[in-house]
Amino acid sequence: MAQGRILSIESMGLVDGPGVRTVVFFQGCSLRCLFCHNPDSWAKEGGELIASDVLLKKLLRFKPYYKRSGGGVTFSGGEPLLQKDFLLDMLSLCKKNNIHTCLDTAGAGVGGYDEILSLCDLVLYDVKAIDSAGYEKMCRAKMEETQRFLEALKRIRPETVVRQVVVPGINDSDEYMKNLKIYIDKNIPFASSVELLAYHRMGEYKYHKLGIRPALGDTEEMDKAKAEKLWQKYFGDYKNPAVQANDDLGKLREGTDV
Numbered sequence: 001m002a003q004g005r006i007l008s009i010e011s012m013g014l015v016d017g018p019g020v021r022t023v024v025f026f027q028g029c030s031l032r033c034l035f036c037h038n039p040d041s042w043a044k045e046g047g048e049l050i051a052s053d054v055l056l057k058k059l060l061r062f063k064p065y066y067k068r069s070g071g072g073v074t075f076s077g078g079e080p081l082l083q084k085d086f087l088l089d090m091l092s093l094c095k096k097n098n099i100h101t102c103l104d105t106a107g108a109g110v111g112g113y114d115e116i117l118s119l120c121d122l123v124l125y126d127v128k129a130i131d132s133a134g135y136e137k138m139c140r141a142k143m144e145e146t147q148r149f150l151e152a153l154k155r156i157r158p159e160t161v162v163r164q165v166v167v168p169g170i171n172d173s174d175e176y177m178k179n180l181k182i183y184i185d186k187n188i189p190f191a192s193s194v195e196l197l198a199y200h201r202m203g204e205y206k207y208h209k210l211g212i213r214p215a216l217g218d219t220e221e222m223d224k225a226k227a228e229k230l231w232q233k234y235f236g237d238y239k240n241p242a243v244q245a246n247d248d249l250g251k252l253r254e255g256t257d258v
Helices: 052-060 064-067 084-096 113-119 130-137 144-156 174-187 204-210 225-236
Strands: 003-013 021-026 046-052 071-077 100-104 122-127 157-168 193-198
Touching: 003 052, 003 084, 021 052, 021 084, 046 052, 052 084, 071 084, 084 100, 084 113, 113 144, 122 174, 174 225, 193 225
Parallel strands: 021 071, 071 100, 100 122, 122 157, 157 193
Antiparallel strands: 003 021, 003 046
C-alpha cells in the first residue's frame, strides 16, 4: 500500500461535491496563490503520514452517509496531484468499494494525469488566472503544468466543475469575466458548471500563526452579492446537477484530526 501525507480530514463536508462527503486534505502545494487560506498545507514534509489501507478504513465508516445522500470522497489540498502514487492508490481503492470520487485541484502536479482522471467521477478544477502573466502574478509559479493537466482533462473528460476565486480589484471586473468565459469555452467546453467563490480573509489567523504576512494585505473581502451578480450575468446558463449549492462561499475548510 502507498503512503501519503494528509493535513486533515473533514468528515461531513457539504460543499466540495454532491451529497455528504469526506474531504481529505492532502499536504503539500507548489503554488503560492495570493488568496490562499491554507498556508499550513504548503510544506510537502508536513501533515501526518498515513497508509492508503488505513485511510480507506476511515472512509468506509461513512459509506452509509454517502449512499443515502449521493455523496462520496473528495481529495483536496494543498494539491493532491503532487502525491501521485498515493492518490492513484486511494482512487483505485474507492472505486473498488463503490465510493464516488471527486478531485479538487489546481492541476499543478507531477504528471500521470490521464490515469488519475480516469478514476475520477468528478473534478473541481480551480482556475487561478487565464493567461501566463496573470497566473505568475496570482500563483507565483509558471502556468505550463496546469496547461498539461488541462490537455489530459480534455482527453479524459470526466464531469468537471470550474471554480474561480473572485478578488476585489484583481479579477472582479466585467472584462475579466468576459475573458474567463471565453477561456472556459475554449479549454473546458464540457464543464457542467462554473462557480465564482468570493475571496474571504477567514484564514488570516493561519498566516499569523506561521509568522507569514498575508500576500493580499488589507484587501477587502469580496462582496458576495456582487459575485452572485457576476455569476448570473456570465455563467447563469450553466446547469449544476452534480454539485450542491453553497450559500456560504466564505466557509473555511477545517477538518477533524486524522
